[in-house]
Structures are given as structure tokens and as C-alpha cells.
Amino acid sequence: MLSSKTTFLDGLLACAISWKGDINHDQANPRRLSACYQHASSAIAMLTSLQVSDFESMIDCLILGALVSTFAVKLRLHDILAICRRTLGLIEPIYVSSNPAWPELRVTIEPYADRHVGLSGTLLPLFYDICKLSHAVAQGETSDTVILRELDVVEQSVRNWQPGVPEDMTTRFDTIEVAHMFCQAQAMQAAPLLVTHRLRYPFGMNDGPAQVLSMTILSQIEMAFAITKQPVRCIDLPLLVACIELKGSGRQKWSSNITTFAGFSPQFGEHVRDALKSYWVAIDTFDTVSWNNLAALGTPFLRNP
Incomplete structure (x- = not known):
């Protein structure tokens, strides 16, 4: 970042x-809000005009895109997809040439720990695999036999996954952070298992295993919050897929708490809650509804309405 201050300055600010x-409620100092948007506009202009020609400029592009996306999570939620598409589109030629084994942006991640994705970073490539399978199911471009076989492979990889715990974890992170990381790891492992189950069985069919996975995720999140008095970071995806399975009083309870547990910003929490309510309406309208049809019937998560 020090070597590319001009590139990152507006995004960082x-x-x-x-x-x-x-x-959002800074009425006493409107200049601060105005300055924030001015810097964001300049950062987006920088991202739009950025020339990505080698590995170093690819890293610059990723950092700038991450900074602008973090701004958007707070104030411009519906711009996130456009920012991510732009960033990934710029880096793709360089990434593909430097990683020929993974030409479709399926990243390889070494075990590590941080204060955001915790210990779960090495699960992200498996989420990518599930997204590809979900897309294949929706497009009908692959036979059911092949889909089921590949689902089995991915599901087994998720079941076998173990977080890599660094030796200095207890000295680098405080007690609350460690508790959150383990909760996050368990919830993030259960979430793809729940999604693969729903890729096999529509909502309304074989609901028992899905209910178990849902309660496993929600109980972990709730327990971590009760112990630490703080929401777990970056838990929105497991939270969303688990809450979709809820019925009756469970919906009432989590609908009122979703903005607290979703994290990031109030705007983001409200968006998750609105998407969730639309999914519940779709599930209640039909006897059975597939995972992919649910996305079409409800409000797509993190997409423009």
C-alpha cells in the first residue's frame, strides 16, 4: 500500500x-458524508480506469476493489456486485495466465487466520464449486447423474474439511475473537452442507436433515453472541441459509434479530431480512420449491431489486 499511495488513497479514505x-445519521456534520462520497467517486473512477497488465497491478486492483466494496457495504449496498464484477473482470486475464490450473477464478488459499473470515478461508474454494453446480442445475447444462456425483464429491470435501489453526492463535487474538472464529468455522462448514442438501431436495421434501443443519448453525451463532455479547463477523451467508428453513415462531424470533446477527451495517442487515422474508413467502406459496427457483421467486440476495 505504501508503494501505491496514489492508487489507494481515495479508496482508503x-x-x-x-x-x-x-x-447514515451524521446530520450534525454533512460535510463528512459529502467528503466520503467524493473520495468514493474518485476511487471508483480510479478503479474504472485502472490498467491491469501484470501480477503487481493485479494486486493493486484487488486491494482497491476491496476498499471500495467495504465502503459500499456501509453506504451503497446495491453497488457491490458492479464493483466486484469490475474488479474481477480486470484481473481475470492476468489471474488466468498466472494460474492456468484454475481458469475460472477458483482461487487456491493457504491456511491462515484473520479477524474477518477467521479460520474459514480454505472453505471458500468449496463454496465456489457449489456455486458452479448450482448454476449447472439452473441451466440444465449437465445431466442429473453427473450433478449428483459431483455434489457427493464436494459434500465429502466439506465434511472432511478441518480449519488450520496457527500455533500462535491464542497470542495473536483475544478470547472473544477466538470464540468467534470457532463458531464461524462450524457455521461455515454446515452452510454448504445445507445448500448441497437443498440442491438435491426441494424445500418441502426431506426437510428433516435441513432442519438439523439449520438449528446447528443458528444455535452456534446464538451461543457465541450470548457468551461474548458481540455478533460474529462475516456470518451472513450461514445465517441466511439457516433462517430460510425456519417455520412459525422461529421466523418471528429471527426476523427481529437478523439485523443484529447479520453484522456489517444496519442497511446490510435490513437487506438480509427483506430477502429472507421474500424467500419465506415463496416457500409458503408452493408445496415444493427448488433452491434455484427460490432465488428467482424471492428477492435475490445482494442484487438490484
């Missing part, structure tokens, strides 16, 4: 200002 206090 927009990101930092947007997350300083509750800027």
Missing part, C-alpha cells in the same frame, strides 16, 4: 470515513 461512527 472513503472506506475509513464511511465506517467512522454512524455516518
Whole structure:
């Protein structure tokens, strides 16, 4: 970042200002909000005009895209997809040439721990595999036999997954962070198992295993919050797929709590809750509904309405 200060400066300032206090209600200092948007606009212009020609400039592009996306999570939620598409589109030629084994942006990740995705980073390539299978099911471009066989392979990989725990974990992170990381790892492992189950069985069929996985995820999240008094970071995807399975009083309870547990920003939590409610309406309308049809019938998560 020090070697590319001009590239990152506006993105860093927009990101930092947007997350300083509750800027959504900063009526006492409208200049701060105006400055935030000015820096964000300049950062987006920089991202749009960025020339990615080698590995170093690819890294610059990823960092700038991440900064602008972090701003968007706070103040411009519906711009996230466009920012991500732009960033990934710019880096794809360089990434493909430097990683010929993974030409479709399926990243390879070494075990590590941080304060955001915790210990779960090495699960992300498996989420990518599930997304590809979900797309194949939706497009009908692959036979059911092949899909089921590949689902079995991915599901077994998820079941076999173990987080890599660094030796210095207890000295690098405090007690609350460690508790959150283990909760996050368990929830993130259960979430793809729940999704693969729903790729096999529509909502309304074979609901028992899905209910077990759902309650496993939600119980972990709730317990971690009860112990630490803080929501677990980056838990929105497991939270969403688990809450979709809820019925009756469970819906009432989690609908009122979703903005607390979804994290990031109030706007983001409200978006998750609105998407969830639309999925419940779709599930209640039909006797059975497939995973892919649910996305079409409900409000697509993190997409423009």
C-alpha cells in the first residue's frame, strides 16, 4: 500500500470515513458524508480506469476493489456486485495466465487466520464449486447423474474439511475473537452442507436433515453472541441459509434479530431480512420449491431489486 499511495488513497479514505461512527445519521456534520462520497467517486473512477497488465497491478486492483466494496457495504449496498464484477473482470486475464490450473477464478488459499473470515478461508474454494453446480442445475447444462456425483464429491470435501489453526492463535487474538472464529468455522462448514442438501431436495421434501443443519448453525451463532455479547463477523451467508428453513415462531424470533446477527451495517442487515422474508413467502406459496427457483421467486440476495 505504501508503494501505491496514489492508487489507494481515495479508496482508503472513503472506506475509513464511511465506517467512522454512524455516518447514515451524521446530520450534525454533512460535510463528512459529502467528503466520503467524493473520495468514493474518485476511487471508483480510479478503479474504472485502472490498467491491469501484470501480477503487481493485479494486486493493486484487488486491494482497491476491496476498499471500495467495504465502503459500499456501509453506504451503497446495491453497488457491490458492479464493483466486484469490475474488479474481477480486470484481473481475470492476468489471474488466468498466472494460474492456468484454475481458469475460472477458483482461487487456491493457504491456511491462515484473520479477524474477518477467521479460520474459514480454505472453505471458500468449496463454496465456489457449489456455486458452479448450482448454476449447472439452473441451466440444465449437465445431466442429473453427473450433478449428483459431483455434489457427493464436494459434500465429502466439506465434511472432511478441518480449519488450520496457527500455533500462535491464542497470542495473536483475544478470547472473544477466538470464540468467534470457532463458531464461524462450524457455521461455515454446515452452510454448504445445507445448500448441497437443498440442491438435491426441494424445500418441502426431506426437510428433516435441513432442519438439523439449520438449528446447528443458528444455535452456534446464538451461543457465541450470548457468551461474548458481540455478533460474529462475516456470518451472513450461514445465517441466511439457516433462517430460510425456519417455520412459525422461529421466523418471528429471527426476523427481529437478523439485523443484529447479520453484522456489517444496519442497511446490510435490513437487506438480509427483506430477502429472507421474500424467500419465506415463496416457500409458503408452493408445496415444493427448488433452491434455484427460490432465488428467482424471492428477492435475490445482494442484487438490484
